[in-house]
Amino acid sequence: MALLQWNDELQVHIPDIDEQHRRFIGYIGELHELRRRKNSLNAMGGLLNELLDYARVHFKTEERYFDMFSYDEASLHKKEHARLLQKLEDFKKSYDAQADLFLAMKLANFLSEWLEDHLVKIDRNFARQLLEANSPG
Ligand SMILES: [Fe+2]
Numbered sequence: 001m002a003l004l005q006w007n008d009e010l011q012v013h014i015p016d017i018d019e020q021h022r023r024f025i026g027y028i029g030e031l032h033e034l035r036r037r038k039n040s041l042n043a044m045g046g047l048l049n050e051l052l053d054y055a056r057v058h059f060k061t062e063e064r065y066f067d068m069f070s071y072d073e074a075s076l077h078k079k080e081h082a083r084l085l086q087k088l089e090d091f092k093k094s095y096d097a098q099a100d101l102f103l104a105m106k107l108a109n110f111l112s113e114w115l116e117d118h119l120v121k122i123d124r125n126f127a128r129q130l131l132e133a134n135s136p137g
C-alpha cells in the first residue's frame with residue numbers, strides 16, 4: 001500500500017490548516033524513513049513525541065474554528081480527533097514497553113489511512129461549511 005503524500009487535491013483552502021496537514025503528512029514519510037536511519041529506535045521516540053504534540057496543536061487549531069460558525073458536526077469531529085490522540089498515545093505506550101521499528105511502520109500505515117480518510121471525509125466538509133459561512137452574500 002502506498003503511503004499518503006501531500007498533493008493539491010487534499011487542500012481544504014484554509015491556508016493555516018492546509019499548511020498543518022502538509023506537515024502532518026510529512027511525519028508519515030519520516031516514520032517510514034526511520035528504517036534507513038542510524039539510531040532509528042531513539043529517533044522514533046522523539047518522533048512519536050513530536051507527532052503527538054503536533055496532532056494536539058493541529059486539532060486545537062481546527063477546533064477553534066468550530067466555534068466561529070454554526071458547524072453541525074462539531075461534536076462528532078472532536079470525537080474523531082480525541083480517538084486519534086488516544087490511538088497515538090497507545091502507540092507511544094507500546095513503544096515505551098518495547099521499542100521496535102515494526103511499530104513505526106505500523107503507525108505510518110495507520111496514519112496514512114486515517115489522515116486520508118479524515119481529510120477527505122471530515123476536514124474537507126468542515127472547511128467547506130466554514131468558507132460558506134464566511135462568504136459575503
Ligand atoms: Fe485536520
Ligand SMILES: [Fe+2]
Pocket residue numbers: 062077081118122123
Ligand atoms: Fe479534523
